[in-house]
Amino acid sequence: MDMRKLGLIGGMSWASTAIYYEKINRIVGQRLGGRHSAPIVIDSLDFEPMAAAMGEGDWDFLTETLRASANRLVDAGAESLVICSNTMHKLHARLSEEIAVPILHIGDVTADAMQEAGVHKAALLGTRFTMSEPFMRDRLRSHGIELILPDPERMAEIDRIIFEELVKGEARVESKRTMKTFLTNMEKTGIEAAVLGCTELVMIVNPNSNVVPIFDTTTIHAEAAAEWVLADAA
Structure with missing residues (x-):
């Protein structure tokens, strides 16, 4: 099976990242049958400093955090990325200009x-x-x-x-x-x-x-x- 490798920028929060992981794998398993699962790499971030930065309006810190996460996923072979957070899509346009693979917009x-x-x-x-x-x-x-x-x-x-x-x-x-x-x-x-x-x-x-x-x-x-x-x- 020639599936494409997906990268998840997660941890925002871990609870919703777990939902993404389960739903994606269930769809792949249902579609392909057998014991198939999706080729996924996850970079799960610590949400505490991110939540604090949001409260302080420090979007430069948040941009750098997500940029570094995205680059780690690309280095790990991800061919496309998903930001597992609605709020962090505030940074989608900027990240899309800087990251070498597409980022699927929610x-x-x-x-x-x-x-x-x-x-x-x-x-x-x-x-x-x-x-x-x-x-x-x-x-x-x-x-x-x-x-x-x-x-x-x-x-x-x-x-x-x-x-x-x-x-x-x-x-x-x-x-x-x-x-x-x-x-x-x-x-x-x-x-x-x-x-x-x-x-x-x-x-x-x-x-x-x-x-x-x-x-x-x-x-x-x-x-x-x-x-x-x-x-x-x-």
């Missing part, structure tokens, strides 16, 4: 899935950086998708859940209920769908049991990565 593949479903407007849920800064909204807008934001109180609570619970691998029942309530209330405002714009949110939001269609960027990104791995397989 926003592009999410927009493709939304267009296929006929959805052109949705609520964006994620970290405060992903929700309040334009890098994700602008990317999807370039595909004809409009993203709207929760109110400031909901934004703050979603960000707290992500950074205080989910990145530690904690999926608390009360946070699942909170997100269910948020989505129910947002549905009443007339939104068509919701985008889980944080790779950990799928830990507490079931895309298949909500009042509005849910576009889980983690699953969509992982599925696109698996398709890339399998593109040359025969």
Whole structure:
């Protein structure tokens, strides 16, 4: 089987990186059968200093951290990269100019899935950086998708859940209920769908049991990565 080698820039957080690894390998195994798994190299970063740098607005440190990670993966034979984090896609354009292999953008593949479903407007849920800064909204807008934001109180609570619970691998029942309530209330405002714009949110939001269609960027990104791995397989 001539599969292509994928590199994952992970650890942001380890919990969502594990989801990527499992989903990609399950797709490859289902497609090829037998004991096949995907050729993947992972560079899993320590999220504590990265979270601190985000809080301080030190994006130069974060850029250098991801650049070094990407280069380690390329040196290890990766032919394409996936950044296992929505927030770190703020650095996608800069890294793409400097890294020798393509980096699959989470926003592009999410927009493709939304267009296929006929959805052109949705609520964006994620970290405060992903929700309040334009890098994700602008990317999807370039595909004809409009993203709207929760109110400031909901934004703050979603960000707290992500950074205080989910990145530690904690999926608390009360946070699942909170997100269910948020989505129910947002549905009443007339939104068509919701985008889980944080790779950990799928830990507490079931895309298949909500009042509005849910576009889980983690699953969509992982599925696109698996398709890339399998593109040359025969």
